[in-house]
Amino acid sequence: MKKILLVLVSLIFALSCGNKNDTVNGKTQNNSQQKAKFKIGVTQFMTHPSLDLVKKGFEDAIKQAGIDADFDEKNANGEVSTATLIANNYKADKKDLVFGIATPSAQQLANNITDIPVLFSAVTDPASAKILNSNVTGTSDKVDNVSQQLDLLLKLNPNVKKIGVLYNPSEQNSLVQIAEIQKRAKEKKLEVVLQGITNFGELAQATKNLLTQVDALYLPTDNLVVSGMQLITSEAINAKKIVVVSENSSVEIGALFTMGIDYYELGKRTGQMAVEILNGKPVSQVPFETSKQLKLYVNKKTAKALGIDINNPLFKGAEIVGK
Template structure:
């Protein structure tokens, strides 16, 4: 019996020592991984489809996440300048350069990365519908800027301008991102007995005349988060203000540049959240364990100068709790 007790206690001691050793090794491995993440400089490819305020904010937010986390990164930033061919070339170069991770801002750039790269983590942001864009591969995740509040935006418009019967929608016909939004705008407008006049464009040269046509034939404009259109918001807003027609936008940078209002999202925060997801991946979390996210944080913004030009009181109950901003 005594011999049995000695053997049992010996076994327990061996087990305990083994467990402590295992826990110690696990802690060391975890510490080493964390040291590698913090100490290493990662090669990150950042491709942006074109320059405009919202996409610029996404990039700033993404890079800020790395700064706040103390993660060193060599950001190789490229801009496709609105050209799909260029976006694909950028993606091919990132693949050849064996980046640790790549980030596509806006649908065309995200599509270029997803279509060209399968062995590197791909992050995206400012993509309205990733499923429709066909970018949700096993190595792809990110954040969507899809807005599900078109009906609410139209309600605000009708409270501010009860006489609105016909709204104009301007968009780039080659952007899948915009086509999805236009269909939603049509659906929501029909439910409110509003007529929709759609004007498609394919390049900057067509924007000025298309805007004139819409402003002349409608009571208000509703702009989706279209890269081509948003990059020309100053021109569009100016034309509409001169004609005393309100412009409803889908993001706050357009309001800063002259649109009347939006109940939109913060693109800086959207980019920052994408950066946080990227850091999780660099620390070892599988991309497949991080589903893409759609921002639910909406805020009402109104341009005080534009409202005044249109004869709208910013103290209107429809604009309650709105952030009042001035045109740049």
């Protein structure tokens, strides 16, 4: 009897050890993957509301999926050299996945990392930015709304003949948008006056100069320009001129309107794509996407300052901000 009990105990012990070895060898891989803590690098080119919303949406999506992740957040503060350093550090640290917010940061990740999944967002044209490598995917903020926005501008102020565009010539995404603005403006017999800036210190004087030459401003999703949106909109309101923008956070700051996208939702969608990849889906099976969800946002306070009726039927269905 004792021998039988001894055999049974030995058998139970052996089975127990076998189960432990199975887990180590990956036979219960799904459970081990769920418990793993992923190292995710999040690099943002500079601080401004739209990019901040992208980051929040991305991280929220991953947390909501139950993924245990350690987010290593870095900000390049508008310096490409810093963005390059960040990318190289992520590579050396062997991150499980990296995320680049805005074109310059995404470019540095794509140019320097080939063996880690790279995701991007707030990139207007990933093809012209040359970041669509086999290990890269994400979401574009390119929207086909320029013609509609110019139509609304002209309905609000039929006297507009010249529109001014502030931009940073070194930002690839801005050049793509300017080409589209010029094309659509020409169709509507509008003259486009371009004003390039290369640093924040030039912004105030450039804005004042441009406002003396034009009837309204049309601003692309240029990182340098958006970072100075409060200054720009304040000057434009003082000059009694409309500012049209390309994303909703700038309307909240003081621009009159946009038929734009929600950058939080854009970041969230990118985070959902990251979850698929972290759960084992190949990057090649997660194609990049362009947001199709456009919504009209109008700033009530700015409309009042410009003498525009917020109850204008042209604003029907809009989300009113700046109350």
